[in-house]
Amino acid sequence: MTMPERSGGVVMSEAGLRERKKEATRQALHESALRLALEHGPERVTVEAIADDAGVSRRTFSNYFANKEEALFHGDRRRMRELGRLVRARPAGEPPWAALTAAAAEFYSETSGLDPEWIARSRLVRRHPSLAAAQVQTFAAMERELAAEVAVRFKDQDPSGVRATLLAATFLAALRISLNVWLENPAESSFWDLVRAALADAGRGFAAQR
Template identity: 35%
Template sequence: MTGEVGLRERKKAATRAALSAAANRLAVELGVEHVTVEAIAAAADVSPRTFHNYFSSREEAIVASIIDWSERLIDELELRPADEPVWDSLQHVYLGTLDDSPAARDRMIAQIDMVMANPTVIASQLAAFDAMRRRFAAAIAARTGTDAGRDLYPHLIAGAAAQAVKTSMELWAHGLTDRPLREMVAEGFEQFRAGLPQPGRQPG
């Protein structure tokens, strides 16, 4: 029975991923306004009814990869040594998922341009990032003995880590730097750990 449940869950995850990938590809190729649920379902080789079993809208499908990415990161975070400093753990799991190849850069540019051209997708993306932050805060609270329902600490750490990654991705994708993405993210984490000292000044 356990094996059957596991297989069923893997099939569901694969269908969800296929729908999200199809939604993203069509949105980039055609523009969000020209993408329909029927087209997404057809590209993923499922029915529109199956689409609605997973997502309530095309926008939700487009940004679903953010939620799925956060779940993978949290799974990795929970496997890190319990006595490892939380910033070390977060840096390890984030850097382990980043692709800074030229092809990845091109995909990220197309993705950012597609999102920024559509206000409804921007709203869905912001909601997805907020859900990601809350998931990370809960995981960080469990590692640090804090309470995500009461304490600032896990939320601030989760938000800072996500912002370091997001900002690095945006600068890297838009060609404002030729530094590797992983190097930028690692520096962002290091600056947060140091308390964001002003450049050119020694911490007092």
């Protein structure tokens, strides 16, 4: 007996469902890692504890993250992917720094820039210097991803990729410094006001580049 072929729509729907389930598991592991780190301190949290809290096996954890630090900083990577998407959506002829600044403005206007999870994770890093190395690795990966988005706008004007990497690093540094300043005195100014001023200052030498 010949089984009827499934339509392309059904196959695509099943593939989309699998991806949504994977993302849900990844997010659950990330949330467990953050919650346990906030409750007990990151040094006392194990991969096994994170997996148990999320209701999955240790092997399943390894399918998604290499270690507990990677699970903890997953939210930052997710935020940066969204920011990269907004950069891609900017007009093709827009100068790189202008595209980054406009994407940041759109991103923070949509999220208010004050995702409680993000703030909690940022404060956790400030309280536990042991996480600094993992944060540096996360920012390095984010820098590479963002530089790749910027490089498209330089076309053949930046064959070595130095300018794109410099823009991405400067942009992320402005965001990171703004966050640290805001966390010191959150009541004195809005986070986006600090970001906007930092991007304006940092971008003076990039503003006219195409």
